[in-house]
Amino acid sequence: MASPPRHGRSLAHKARQRTPGHHYNASFLPAAERAAILGWLGQLHPLWEERYSKHFPPPPGQSQRRLLRPVYWLGNWQFACLDYYRPPKGVKNRCVKAEPFPAVLQRQVAKVEELARRMFRGPDMPEGWHLNTCLVNFYGSRLEDGQWVDTARVGEHKDFEPGPVASLSLGERALIQFVTSSRPGERDEVVLEQWLDDGALQLFGGARWKEQTFHRVQRVDTRGGHVMPPEMPDFKTRRINLTFRYVPDVHVTPFAQLSPEAREDVRPYMETLARHSAFFRAELEREART
Template identity: 60%
Template sequence: MRKPGLYYDSHFLTEADEKLLVQWLSSLHPLWENRYSKHRPPPSGEVQRQLLRPVYWLGNWQFAFLDYYRPPKGTRFRCVRAEPYPSVLQKLVKKMEKITFQQFRPKDIPKGWKLNTCLVNFYGSHLGTGKPMDVARVGEHKDFEPGPVASLSLGERAVFQFVQSQGRGRPSRVVFQQWLENGALQIFGGERYKSHLFHRVQRVEKKTGIQFPIKVENFKTRRINFTFRYVPEEHILPLKEFPSELLEDLLPYVRELAQHSPFFASEIKNI
């Protein structure tokens, strides 16, 4: 399926690549992040909260308390240099970039654009002492990184919607929705789908019974999504270049990552 500014291939991922991806994913130790921190506290009237799902980043890590990457103003000290892509993702990213240059208008692809950043989201249910709590959803938002965004899905299919905001206190209007299937690639960009509309994951099915072997305690993962974006290299900084107060907030997360990641262990030594 292809619309101007939107590309979808339901069979992008081969069985062999899917097997390699799942094998690599089983080696990760995703993080549970909090939205705020000691030096970036909650705004007045809000409280500290944990993100709905565990995450992992490649290329750079946009910690939630740093408020993500939001150009043109929100670019300084937002992106911490992170692990490079594993070989299976390097190959897939090259294919995604080639498709993007073939399918999207040159004016919608900024100079220097490449898919050098990836957010891995783990969708599923909290498993506590009571009834499991399904948190497999994402509220409406925009991705502010410049240029097209590529999304690769594994596991149960999800309802993905592009929506038009109707103003504060009013439900958004669904402009377009589609199922994101296992192994599917979605790429969106341009004025309409990237700049004008918001997008959200409304729900994730529970039909196949799949459970990925992800190292997250008390969490059952049934869908994994890779969202590839572009961040200019000058806005990606090594850990040692962050100011001391932000470094204080970052270190607990990075120390947790360093227990299983030689890359982050090395970053700590370089401070």
């Protein structure tokens, strides 16, 4: 992979300076809490999702594809085939009620929410904001046709959920970049970059970092030799990122209350999750009774 573009002074140096709306703490997670989170992660069964579905087919000229990495969601599950949460219009049938945070994550969330409420005011802190959704991304290499292919990256995107966004990093460090761009795929100026270390917290919000820039994971190191749980037959994880966001509770929908089309699209995923989760088994049983 080519080296990231450089513009003027060291961007890594800039990121270490005080940056309004962006906070980084390299040693946020105590060792005991890190160990507890890893123990919880070892019990997960991440899901491989496909991008499209029967009722949300690929655009013209594109084909079905599997996501680059396995994922797990807490609080609400934004299945890729439902096209994620994109307010103001993309709010119905987007966020499916999911398992609550385990106690060890809820403790981290409480600390992050306290910090965020000190950092952000007014329009940067929506009424009712609280971190009620978590995307667990597994970064590493996947097995394709007998070969291990490195897929540890994320292209330019925005997190459309309102209010501040927080992430916890585990394993190998990753280079995140915030870039100015009129649309994903363009290569405009990198305005901030930061190495995200093992045990680190990143918190960002406000118009500058939520609306005026995209962010991307440019690359994930291999030098630390991290091998992260859980074990998967077709994937080797070297970094895990937990991204916490806010979805208004009114937009979080139990599976049984989704539209018939949305239920049909995500039912296979719900059935897969239910093999290992009492929560998702109960959701399927509730839908069967309606």
